[in-house]
Amino acid sequence: MLSNDPVETFRQEARDLLEQLEQSLLDLGQSPKDTDLVNSAFRALHTLKGSGAMFGFTEVAGFVHAFETAFDRVRKGETAITAPLIAVALAAKDHVSELIAEPGQHAAKGSPILARLEEIVSNVPAANRNAAQTALMETEPSASSSLRLWHIRFRLPEDALALGANPLLLIDELRGLGECVVTANADAVPPVEVIDPEVCYLAWDVKLTTAAPRDAIDDVFIFLKDGMDLSIEALGADMEKASDKEEAAPASDATTAPPTTAAKEVVAPAAARLARTTEARETASSSLRVPAERLDELMDRVGELVIAQARLSQLADASNDVNLKTIAEELERLSSGLRDTTMGIRMVPIGTLFGRFRRLVHDLSRDLGKEVEFLTTGEETELDKTMIERLADPLVHIIRNAVDHGLERPDRRSASGKPAVGRVRLAASHTGAEVAISITDDGAGLNAERIRAKAEEAGLLAPDAKLPEQDLFRFIFHPGFSTAREITSVSGRGVGMDVVKRTIDMLRGSIDVASKPGEGTTVTLRLPLTLAIIEGMLVRVGNGRYCIPLSAVEECVELPITAETVGKGRSLLNIRGSLVPFLRLRELFRTEAPPDLHQKVVIVAVGEQRVGLVVDQILGNNQTVIKSLSKLHADVETFSGATILGDGTVALILDVTHLVRFGQSFENRLRAAQAGRAA
Structure with missing residues (x-):
């Protein structure tokens, strides 16, 4: 159910703002002179501060205010963007997340972060800051001047x-x-019988005495400037007289002052005002936040409808009633x-998932002492939201292994003629009714001999067994399997890749691994678009x-009465000059019923x-509505689920x-x- 709790609403909005802040900070690490990114980060901070105060998160508002004040020096060009500044800003962002998730539990952690942030933006060591500030006060004119x-x-x-603005927060x-002197202007307020409680009729007149620059005043109205009437004027030496004259003069005398509302407009019917308000609100609202549970419930209902429709179609086919058909x-x-x-509705751009890994690579490169360039492509590729949620952990493990084990240290890369900066590329693309997600690094590549030795040592492979290289690489996904010479804080225990394999199997996907010594490794995950309904x-x-999932089917042919069998007893078909191996499902499923005279062959693609x-x-x-198998059948990997047919019977879905x-x-x-019997 959609929560009406305003605190939960704030948390949802804050998560979006923090994600925007993190992406802006990471982008600034790559483009430190991009003022648009600086402004984007500053806007996120400013909104967080105001929203935090509005919803009672005073710790958040106080910390973000100090964070914003320090970052304002960056916005004004007084401090350059550096790697240490980005690192401490990201730490500050993480602290804000903690303050929002667990109010009152982490406030003490904020002071060291702010001290470090202030030290960086002011270019003054913390130990010397007080002395510097004292000297500055002695040499500068007094604040009052x-x-x-x-x-x-x-x-x-x-x-x-109606759109959530609060004028009292602006005045605060x-x-x-x-020092402020605030006067409310109620000239435009209509009679009480026609007043609309959702319309803002008031205007405000403020006399502000401050040492702050004009930019600080502009920032107060930074998110409302486009839709409001605003006048900001600096008064001269005879400011008291000037202000008195301005109070007596009509507001329309100033070029930027709001126009005076005519008397007949003041008493305009509330319905007309409400219509304008509703129109503006509909224009501003282009999206709707819906709980994921409602989408899941809707998908279940659609699935039941598809089953009912299949039953009706079957009855119609057996009937002579034209109307029923x-x-x-x-x-x-x-x-x-x-x-x-x-x-x-359930499809979400995979870029929402890719954005999380930029921070992961940033932190890993710092912790491991490696320079890493992280590239992403195909962010617009869409995937079912359930798939995206479950893909986060597998991708984390693969990327961590790519950075930790795949990429060499800068000195070793330079010695082998590679750029000192390693590269990890995360890409997504549609391939038919599947999505392929590949993680590629330009590191040392997988060591096939070491993998074979480890597999033989663990008893997973016979010493004389011959195995294609791609099948040999699959051993890295075996539980507890690791070729790392040392265990680090990041990886090396042989646990993470096992998680990858189990999760991708649960998602009815497949994994391909390709690697070349000295050139790098590519891990490709192939996944269905959805887990709900398929053709x-x-x-x-x-x-x-x-x-059989239609996405895997390429074509159908008739099985020749004398099917061609060549080479070590393998069953092969000659299809337009290409030999295609085939499997008899009757043998695999141990079917006792006699075979049909004219059997068919469904050609499927597997990688x-x-x-x-x-x-x-x-x-x-x-249309196949996928129903999960029971826990008793969880280890039956040849079937990915079941579906209910129009006649009420059940058909198993093949995991190709x-x-x-x-x-x-x-x-x-x-x-x-x-061969044993023949010998």
Whole structure:
């Protein structure tokens, strides 16, 4: 359910602001002279401060105010962006996260961070800061001599209150700059019988005496300038007389003062004002925050609708009622559109996940003493939000291994003729109905001999066994398997890659590993777009029905009566000059029913390989609602789930990658047994 708790609303908004702040700080590390990035970071801080004070997070508001004050020197060009400054700013951002998550628990940690931040931006060591400030006070004129009087007039937009603005917070910020005299202007307030409680009718007249510059006053209104009437004037030596005259003069005499509202506008019907407010609110609101649980519930309902529609279609096909057939076709069209719309709502750009790893690489490069360039491509690629949530941990482990074990230290890279700065690239792209996510480093690459030795030592591989290099690399995903010569605080215990394998298997995905000595390693994760509803091809094997994900299917052919068999007993088909191995699902599933006379072969793609699956009959395509198997069947890897058909029966969904692997292993054991009997 969507929470109405304002504190939880603030936490959600604060998370977005902190993410924006972190990305801006990391970008500044790469582009230290980009003023837009500085302004973006400053805006995030300014909003956090105001929102924190509004919702009662006084620790957050106080800490961020000091953080903002120090960072303001960067914005004004008084302090250059440096690596130490970015590091302490990121630490400050982490501290704000802690203050928001657990109020009252971490306040003491803030003082050292602010002291370090102040030391960097002022270029004065902490031990000498007090002495420097004392000397500065002795040489500079007194503060009172630099005081200035400002005359500020402002009127918020009519829809400001409805959109969450609070004029009292603006006045409090002005009071924080110096002595204020505030006068409210109620000339535009209509009679009480037509007043609209959501419309802001008041204007304010402020006399501010402060030593702060004009920029500090502008910053108070930084997020409202575009929609409000604002006048900021510096008064001269005869400022008291000038101010008196200005109070007597109409506001419209000043070029930037808000216009006086005509009397008939003041008493305009509340309905007209409300209409303008509603229109502005709808224009400003282009997105809606919805709890993930509601999307999951909606997806479940759509899944049930798809099953019901399949049952209706089956009844319509068996009926001669034209009206029933028409209704079934219309419902199929509507349910298909609803399915696509719901799936689209659940699809999230993978860039929301990629952004998290920039901080990870930044911290790892600092901790390990390695210079790392982190590149991302394909951030716009969309993936189901459930997939993105579960992908975070596997990608963390792969990236940590790439930086820690894959990339060499700068001196070793230079000695081998490589740039001292290592490179890690994270890329995503659509490949059919799948998403491929690759993590590539330009490090030393995997050591195949060391992996084989470790596998033999652990009893995972026979000493005389011959294994393709790609299969040999798969051992790095075995629990407890590690070729690291030493354990570091980052990796080396052989645990993380096991997590990667288990998670990707749960997501019905596959992992490919490619590596060249001295050039680097690429780990590619191939994942389905969604875990909810897929297009499937329904087939029959004996008396059982099975569903093959349509994304894996390339083509269907008829099995020749005399299927070609060549080379060590392997079953092969000649398809347009290419030999394609095939597996008989009847043998794998131990089907006892007699085979059909004309069997079919479904050609599927498994990574870069093409394999044929022999079935008795192809029943057609259908929308497949994926239902998870029970915990008792969790270790049956050849099936990724089940689906309910239109007649109420259940069909198992084939996990093509694991099925092909199991089938190849089955054939190898069968050939070995035949060779043993022959000997």
